[in-house]
Amino acid sequence: xxxxxxxxxxxxxxxxxxxxxxxxxxxxxxxxxxxxxxxxxxxxxxxxxxxxxxxxxxxxxxxxxxxxxxxxxxxxxxxxxxxxxxxxxxxxxxxxxxxxxxxxxxxxxxxxxxxxxxxxxxxxxxxxxxxxxxxxxxxxxxxxxxxxxxxxxxxxxxxxxxxxxxxxxxxxxxxxxxxxxxxxxxxxxxxxxxxxxxxxxxxxxxxxxxxxxxxxxxxxxxxxxxxxxxxxxxxxxxxxxxxxxxxxxxxxxxxxxxxxxxxxxxxxxxxxxxxxxxxxxxxxxxxxxxxxxxxxxxxxxxxxxxxxxxxxxxxxxxxxxxxxxxxxxxxxxxxxxxxxxxxxxxxxxxxxxxxxxxxxxxxxxxxxxxxxxxxxxxxxxxxxxxxxxxxxxxxxxxxxxxxxxxxxxxxxxxxxxxxxxxxxxxxxxxxxxxxxxxxxxxxxxxxxxxxxxxxxxxxxxxxxxxxxxxxxxxxxxxxxxxxxxxxxxxxxxxxxxxxxxxxxxxxxxxxxxxxxxxx
Amino acid sequence: xxxxxxxxxxxxxxxxxxxxxxxxxxxxxxxxxxxxxxxxxxxxxxxxxxxxxxxxxxxxxxxxxxxxxxxxxxxxxxxxxxxxxxxxxxxxxxxxxxxxxxxxxxxxxxxxxxxxxxxxxxxxxxxxxxxxxxxxxxxxxxxxxxxxxxxxxxxxxxxxxxxxxxxxxxxxxxxxxxxxxxxxxxxxxxxxxxxxxxxxxxxxxxxxxxxxxxxxxxxxxxxxxxxxxxxxxxxxxxxxxxxxxxxxxxxxxxxxxxxxxxxxxxxxxxxxxxxxxxxxxxxxxxxxxxxxxxxxxxxxxxxxxxxxxxxxxxxxxxx
Numbered sequence: 121x122x123x124x125x126x127x128x129x130x131x132x133x134x135x136x137x138x139x140x141x142x143x144x145x146x147x148x149x150x151x152x153x154x155x156x157x158x159x160x161x162x163x164x165x166x167x168x169x170x171x172x173x174x175x176x177x178x179x180x181x182x183x184x185x186x187x188x189x190x191x192x193x194x195x196x197x198x199x200x201x202x203x204x205x206x207x208x209x210x211x212x213x214x215x216x217x218x219x220x221x222x223x224x225x226x227x228x229x230x231x232x233x234x235x236x237x238x239x240x241x242x243x244x245x246x247x248x249x250x251x252x253x254x255x256x257x258x259x260x261x262x263x264x265x266x267x268x269x270x271x272x273x274x275x276x277x278x279x280x281x282x283x284x285x286x287x288x289x290x291x292x293x294x295x296x297x298x299x300x301x302x303x304x305x306x307x308x309x310x311x312x313x314x315x316x317x318x319x320x321x322x323x324x325x326x327x328x329x330x331x332x333x334x335x336x337x338x339x340x341x342x343x344x345x346x347x348x349x350x351x352x353x354x355x356x357x358x359x360x361x362x363x364x365x366x367x368x369x370x371x372x373x374x375x376x377x378x379x380x381x382x383x384x385x386x387x388x389x390x391x392x393x394x395x396x397x398x399x400x401x402x403x404x405x406x407x408x409x410x411x412x413x414x415x416x417x418x419x420x421x422x423x424x425x426x427x428x429x430x431x432x433x434x435x436x437x438x439x440x441x442x443x444x445x446x447x448x449x450x451x452x453x454x455x456x457x458x459x460x461x462x463x464x465x466x467x468x469x470x471x472x473x474x475x476x477x478x479x480x481x482x483x484x485x486x487x488x489x490x491x492x493x494x495x496x497x498x499x500x501x502x503x504x505x506x507x508x509x510x511x512x513x514x515x516x517x518x519x520x521x522x523x524x525x526x527x528x529x530x531x532x533x534x535x536x537x538x539x540x541x542x543x544x545x546x547x548x549x550x551x552x553x554x555x556x557x558x559x560x561x562x563x564x565x566x567x568x569x570x571x572x573x574x575x576x577x578x579x580x581x582x583x584x585x586x587x588x589x590x591x592x593x594x595x596x597x598x599x600x601x602x603x604x605x606x607x608x609x610x611x612x613x614x615x616x617x618x619x620x621x622x623x624x625x626x627x628x629x630x631x632x633x634x635x636x637x638x639x
Numbered sequence: 640x641x642x643x644x645x646x647x648x649x650x651x652x653x654x655x656x657x658x659x660x661x662x663x664x665x666x667x668x669x670x671x672x673x674x675x676x677x678x679x680x681x682x683x684x685x686x687x688x689x690x691x692x693x694x695x696x697x698x699x700x701x702x703x704x705x706x707x708x709x710x711x712x713x714x715x716x717x718x719x720x721x722x723x724x725x726x727x728x729x730x731x732x733x734x735x736x737x738x739x740x741x742x743x744x745x746x747x748x749x750x751x752x753x754x755x756x757x758x759x760x761x762x763x764x765x766x767x768x769x770x771x772x773x774x775x776x777x778x779x780x781x782x783x784x785x786x787x788x789x790x791x792x793x794x795x796x797x798x799x800x801x802x803x804x805x806x807x808x809x810x811x812x813x814x815x816x817x818x819x820x821x822x823x824x825x826x827x828x829x830x831x832x833x834x835x836x837x838x839x840x841x842x843x844x845x846x847x848x849x850x851x852x853x854x855x856x857x858x859x860x861x862x863x864x865x866x867x868x869x870x871x872x873x874x875x876x877x878x879x880x881x882x883x884x885x886x887x888x889x890x891x892x893x894x895x896x897x898x899x900x901x902x903x904x905x906x907x908x909x910x911x912x913x914x915x916x917x918x919x920x921x922x923x924x925x926x927x928x929x930x931x932x933x934x935x936x937x938x939x940x941x942x943x944x945x946x947x948x949x950x951x952x953x954x955x956x957x958x
Contacts, residue, residue, distance in 0.1 A: 176731065176913050177723045220739075328913070329905045330810055353808055355903045359790060364903075367797035372808075430832040 165638035170370035174354035198316030224288035319345030398539020442602030455588035560599030758841025779836035885941030
């Protein structure tokens with residue numbers, strides 16, 4: 121029954137998908153910069169966003185989104201089905217009041233009433249079904265694999281739909297929150313000028329350069345749609361983005377350079393927003409290839425790396441140490457009780473001896489295209505591993521073609537995962553035995569069984585226990601050496617209010633346009 | 640008649656060079672690792688999908704036939720369609736070419752008079768403080784990488800003083816003076832990068848003819864140094880100056896990718912880089928061809944102008 125759910129374009133991960141976080145983990149995250157008044161939203165003004173992650177080949181068709189700029193523009197114009205809020209809860213957007221039968225295979229959702237598109241049409245179930253179906257069947261949408269288990273979507277009434285799945289999934293509301301699934305009127309195809317229900321309409325669009333959207337009517341979402349118009353500029357160079365913010369040409373920018381954030385914070389009139397995220401750097405070991413076949417060798421390497429040093433040096437502290445399993449602290453099913461792998465040369469030597477070796481020499485293939493700082497991390501690893509008699513030979517590989525020629529081809533190489541909205545997705549995509557992107561070639565039948573059971577379990581505490589067990593399995597026997605989780609960093613001028621961290625993606629889950637207000 | 644023959648010969652040579660470049664360009668893009676079809680399909684490449692796409696793109700034809708088809712289209716003004724967006728390449732390329740030429744023109748208007756003027760002044764006052772200062776400063780600016788000069792200018796004029804924008808985003812329908820304002824910092828950057836070459840060449844080639852007997856005669860007639868330089872030495876030194884100016888003008892069009900990235904300027908260089916990373920080969924070829932036309936065209940014009948300025952160059956035998 122389990123179809124591989126992992127055929128999404130790799131670039132999507134490179135575009136850095138952040139992970140949903142648990143409310144507890146996030147509420148403690150600091151909003152750095154000047155203290156912001158908890159004031160009420162004010163209407164008016166022209167918001168200018170400077171964003172990396174756009175190119176001349178972008179389109180506003182939601183089935184083509186691979187980078188962040190079109191996603192952000194999409195959310196200015198169109199609404200999604202479900203919104204993941206700042207506390208990592210699935211909350212209603214155009215769908216509300218959902219429930220499922222036991223087994224999580226049959227679901228009913230209400231469609232929000234009294235919503236109109238910018239062309240005057242009233243939203244109903246047909247629009248929702250059409251918009252979901254854009255990502256099913258013959259579609260080339262990156263969201264298609266998530267929805268593969270949906271066998272039928274029925275219109276129950278003008279304001280209610282029913283979804284049937286071939287295999288249950290308790291995370292369906294999270295799957296439907298995917299940023300590709302944006303709602304347009306039934307039968308709509310004019311993607312040069314999308315019609316949506318969100319706060320703004322498209323005024324001018326030049327792909328990869330600039331976009332203007334304008335507010336033409338009151339927005340249905342309370343407290344949102346505050347600014348009169350939004351100008352989104354594509355600025356892919358991080359220095360140029362920062363300069364544009366500092367010289368006041370844009371009001372907010374995404375994706376800061378961790379190496380200069382501390383300097384940026386010292387500037388007046390600028391605030392920095394840091395979001396814990398599921399994106400992580402990995403050194404993947406092929407569990408079917410010598411010498412990594414032996415779990416003792418894998419454990420030796422896991423104890424031979426100094427994670428804290430890497431977080432402090434490469435990320436300048438803007439991240440968290442990893443524990444060789446992919447579920448981040450922000451996820452509701454993160455298991456904090458799993459013993460943290462720390463830097464311990466003696467333990468590394470012990471495991472090496474268990475493997476019957478006194479010294480080990482491995483080739484580590486890296487490129488900064490895997491993740492920013494991969495080469496630096498590998499060099500730190502090389503230094504710390506030497507203390508245990510492990511020689512790490514760094515093989516610097518060209519960025520061009522890295523994912524085709526090195527990743528999943530070389531037994532030990534740097535890799536990157538953008539994280540996924542749910543634990544189930546992350547584990548299914550990269551750790552299930554038959555997953556096409558199981559880049560560690562780690563195979564464990566017990567794990568696979570547990571994964572499928574947890575997917576349909578509706579009892580939260582039972583699920584948490586299952587996911588805890590799976591995290592423990594990966595951490596202690598898996599082939600992924602995960603030194604760190606990388607935080608999202610963004611900044612805004614002090615004119616921008618309401619800019620907050622988000623557990624999903626940076627720029628408030630890319631909904632910054634409708635959320636913030638200007639003073 | 641002689642001059643016409645010379646112009647015709649130069650133009651023919653230019654066209655021949657262009658054809659040679661187009662062949663190299665075509666071969667070069669074919670040499671990029673990975674088949675276009677598999678690059679396009681990426682992870683979703685099934686054997687069937689690959690076969691269909693290869694047929695659609697005409698990849699099953701021999702390379703020389705594909706080249707001839709492409710050339711035939713280009714000669715008829717059809718650059719083909721982009722592989723990633725499916726839209727005609729010309730519609731994406733032309734506005735960006737306009738932007739690139741605008742920035743290059745802006746920079747040239749500042750750089751050429753500045754460089755040639757300073758070069759002549761330096762020649763007139765050889766060894767003076769002004770001569771040395773001009774040399775040192777222009778060599779300093781050419782020695783720094785472009786992005787470094789850009790960032791320094793941004794820090795000073797955009798971040799600290801706030802006089803000029805650091806973003807050079809221009810778009811259709813933008814007011815002319817807004818456009819000038821937006822592109823001032825990149826134009827200054829480019830100026831700083833190209834001035835040294837032209838300045839030094841003007842100075843050197845002017846001074847080179849200063850030792851000629853006719854210059855000595857002019858001095859002996861009792862003419863002032865500036866008069867000698869301007870009316871006797873300079874006209875004979877124009878050939879190499881025109882050539883170096885042409886090379887720098889061409890550079891302003893084809894060599895500014897880094898400056899485009901730093902200032903977020905939507906020019907052809909940025910389009911070409913995007914196309915290379917996406918393996919959109921028709922776009923790469925079109926950009927490369929445009930660059931080749933600009934480069935060869937400017938050099939041909941420079942040769943002709945140099946010949947017009949100096950009759951001795953019109954005849955090959957003596958040169």
